Amino acid sequence: MPFTPILATLGYVLSPNGREVLLIHRNRRPGDLHLGKYNGLGGKLDAGEDVVACMRREIREEAGLECDELVLRGTISWPGFGKDGEDWFAFIFRIDRWHGTLKTENPEGTLEWVAVERILDLPLWEGDRHFLPLVFEKTSRQFHGVMPYRDGRPLSWMYSARA
DSSP, X not given: OOOOOEEEEEEXXXXXXXSEEEEEEOOSOTTOTTTTOEEOEEEEOOTTOOHHHHXXXXXXXXXXXXXXXXXXXXXXXXXXXXXXXXXXXEEXXXXXXXXXXXXXXXXXXXXXXXXXXXXXXXXXXXXXXXXXXXXXXXXXOEEEEEOOEETTEXXXXXXXEEO
16 A cells, blocks of 8 residues: 655744744644644645745744744654544754744644743653654754554654764
């Protein structure tokens, strides 16, 4: 069976001093698969759109910010992650520099600055705890992982990293 995942971006916007990260608290839409969880910003690629253009668009739409410096930290394949078991594949970015007027909320939830060292204390997807430390590493090394899901829970986590 061919692997035909939903392609997406997921971005973590750093504060100007690099100590905080902008997260969305998904607390707005009943029935939201992510309801109650904190997450980075992002979403599905549109047809004809490259991953950087998608990440820029999603940050603009969700937070009102324009990305000046994006760093591709890695990729993750999430077989079985979707509400109905759909496969997802995401390009994970860290946004180190940006400009614009930050929104405080959007239709999915409220936007909050959180200290990077506190991010793992928040209600997150269980699997996020495995890859988030890699996003904030002070290195140019990228990671590329696979995290199969079943019934909303990760089954395993494997990744390789390269400079």
